[in-house]
Amino acid sequence: MSNEVAILGVGMHPWGKWGKNFVEYGVKAAQDALADAGLDWQDVQFVAGGDTIRNGYPGYVAGATFAQALGWQGAQVASSYGACASGSQAIATARAQILAGLCDVALVVGADTTPKGFFAPTGGGDRSKDPDWLRFRLVGATNPVYFGLWARRRMELFGATEEDFAKVKVKNSRHGAKNPNARYPKAFTMEEVLASPMVSDPLRLLQICATSDGGAALILTSMEFARKHTANPVTIPAVSNVTPKYPNTLIEMPNFSTDSGAGISVPDVPFRPSIAKNAYEQAGLGPEDMDLAEVYDLSSALELDWYEIIGLCKEGEAERLVRDGDTAVGGRIPVNTSGGLGAFGEAIPAQAIAQVCELTWQLRGEAGGRQVEGAKLGITANYGLFGHGSSVIVKR
Amino acid sequence: MSKTPTPAVEGWFTLDRKAPHLLGTRCTSCSNVFFPKETTFCRNPACTGSEFEEVELSRTGRLWSFTNNCYAPPEPYQAADPFEPYAIAAVELEQERMVIMGQVVGGVGVEDLEAGMEMELVLDTLYEDDENEYLVWKWQPSQAAA
Ligand SMILES: [Zn+2]
Numbered sequence: 001m002s003n004e005v006a007i008l009g010v011g012m013h014p015w016g017k018w019g020k021n022f023v024e025y026g027v028k029a030a031q032d033a034l035a036d037a038g039l040d041w042q043d044v045q046f047v048a049g050g051d052t053i054r055n056g057y058p059g060y061v062a063g064a065t066f067a068q069a070l071g072w073q074g075a076q077v078a079s080s081y082g083a084c085a086s087g088s089q090a091i092a093t094a095r096a097q098i099l100a101g102l103c104d105v106a107l108v109v110g111a112d113t114t115p116k117g118f119f120a121p122t123g124g125g126d127r128s129k130d131p132d133w134l135r136f137r138l139v140g141a142t143n144p145v146y147f148g149l150w151a152r153r154r155m156e157l158f159g160a161t162e163e164d165f166a167k168v169k170v171k172n173s174r175h176g177a178k179n180p181n182a183r184y185p186k187a188f189t190m191e192e193v194l195a196s197p198m199v200s201d202p203l204r205l206l207q208i209c210a211t212s213d214g215g216a217a218l219i220l221t222s223m224e225f226a227r228k229h230t231a232n233p234v235t236i237p238a239v240s241n242v243t244p245k246y247p248n249t250l251i252e253m254p255n256f257s258t259d260s261g262a263g264i265s266v267p268d269v270p271f272r273p274s275i276a277k278n279a280y281e282q283a284g285l286g287p288e289d290m291d292l293a294e295v296y297d298l299s300s301a302l303e304l305d306w307y308e309i310i311g312l313c314k315e316g317e318a319e320r321l322v323r324d325g326d327t328a329v330g331g332r333i334p335v336n337t338s339g340g341l342g343a344f345g346e347a348i349p350a351q352a353i354a355q356v357c358e359l360t361w362q363l364r365g366e367a368g369g370r371q372v373e374g375a376k377l378g379i380t381a382n383y384g385l386f387g388h389g390s391s392v393i394v395k396r
Numbered sequence: 397m398s399k400t401p402t403p404a405v406e407g408w409f410t411l412d413r414k415a416p417h418l419l420g421t422r423c424t425s426c427s428n429v430f431f432p433k434e435t436t437f438c439r440n441p442a443c444t445g446s447e448f449e450e451v452e453l454s455r456t457g458r459l460w461s462f463t464n465n466c467y468a469p470p471e472p473y474q475a476a477d478p479f480e481p482y483a484i485a486a487v488e489l490e491q492e493r494m495v496i497m498g499q500v501v502g503g504v505g506v507e508d509l510e511a512g513m514e515m516e517l518v519l520d521t522l523y524e525d526d527e528n529e530y531l532v533w534k535w536q537p538s539q540a541a542a
Binding site: 121127128131133134135136137138139140141142144145148149150151152153156157197198199200201202203245246247249250251255256257258259260261262263264 | 404405406426427428429430431432439440441460461462463464465466467468469470471472473474475482484486491492493494495496497498499506510511512522532
């Protein structure tokens with residue numbers, strides 16, 4: 001298919017709180033991806049960096065910083081910042097370069113070093129025009145506040161329970177315990193999850209993703225180039241980076257309010273489902289074709305929203321999927337086999353890339369104790385602050 | 397000495413302590429309403445309007461969802477010491493079909509809340525310094541409905 005590029009190599013720096021410079025994580029991930037592809041750094045013609053807002057002058061405007069650390073060799077460069085969608089924007093940029101015939105081999109890399117505790121606006125001063133500053137100032141609306149609002153909405157609308165949310169965490173922690181790159185290699189019990197302190201009701205500490213250091217990288221190539229190296233490469237047939245359609249009637253970080261849905265027709269497909277829908281359409285595939293998924297479990301409850309958003313079930317049915325074990329490895333449609341953000345924590349510019357690393361390992365049959373047997377197709381879903389969609393379909 | 401009541405953010409709400417309103421804008425071309433105020437370009441993709449009039453939003457709405465802060469939020473939030481957990485509500489204004497988030501008044505916890513209940517807008521203290529009492533909008537269960 002003409003819209004495919006190959007994933008020839010993947011690499012990660014394990015997630016954790018290592019306290020090192022982010023560049024080190026990105027370089028390690030890139031070197032692992034190059035080794036995995038069997039290529040040399042000098043073979044890379046294009047570097048796509050996922051930027052981080054942290055670590056000074058936005059992550060040293062990331063792409064070139066990684067290129068310098070690997071040794072300047074004159075490659076073309078681009079850098080992307082789209083909050084949690086930074087990584088998939090970098091993937092989209094590299095893919096477009098390859099599909100346009102401008103290069104054959106691209107490195108996609110993102111890495112972050114994060115502070116302890118809640119994410120808060122970077123930089124000081126009175127920023128009374130910046131909604132991300134104002135939401136902290138006026139409401140104290142931390143990220144977990146939004147997660148709590150969405151989780152409570154599920155309880156009120158669909159009868160979700162605290163136990164349902166805890167089951168997601170237990171499932172993902174079992175997956176993460178079998179992933180050497182996960183920050184938390186511990187399989188939690190229901191009792192442990194439900195005994196952890198409440199942060200933003202109904203969500204407890206163990207149901208909210210932490211912030212982590214980490215890095216992830218891909219070597220993307222043209223199909224023609226890939227076939228000289230491997231008979232059956234893993235490919236990317238779709239990358240979706242859609243924005244919302246007006247009016248967006250779901251309250252999203254960092255906003256105080258939704259758009260007004262009065263006197264105007266509301267889009268048939270809301271923003272979040274439109275992210276996956278666009279990816280499916282690009283690939284000519286549907287949710288029924290997927291063997292597994294990596295989704296953006298900022299909270300354990302939010303993972304349930306994603307089951308519906310990416311079309312694994314109808315609205316209001318997600319609780320049944322987790323109760324029946326459908327989304328655990330061994331179930332009908334495993335979700336977050338990596339352990340998800342629950343086992344990793346957020347390393348913002350790396351996480352959309354890390355989702356693709358996991359699907360690649362799964363599709364190659366290299367996922368060890370968390371392997372989904374015979375997986376051929378997977379989807380990632382994610383999105384960044386201020387309206388950045390992110391979804392990638394991975395195929396073998 | 398009493399402190400001067402000062403809005404914590406300028407122009408977002410009326411200072412009527414009895415019946416405050418949030419202040420938004422309405423596009424004079426397509427009538428879409430925005431909060432916080434949109435004043436430069438209409439966000440409706442089918443509209444090229446760039447003129448807006450200030451509007452008072454409905455004071456009441458239905459509780460869409462709610463949560464709380466069990467721990468003090470980081471700066472720039474000005475947390476009291478010792479910190480008292482507080483609830484946060486997202487309320488859907490019926491007329492505007494817009495969900496707006498805000499703190500819930502003290503003394504009303506998540507256990508007192510239920511999706512769909514009617515909520516009303518009030519003004520309350522966000523924080524104080526030596527001279528000023530900074531005011532912000534908050535939600536409380538509707539007194540009329542109770
Ligand atoms: Zn307009």
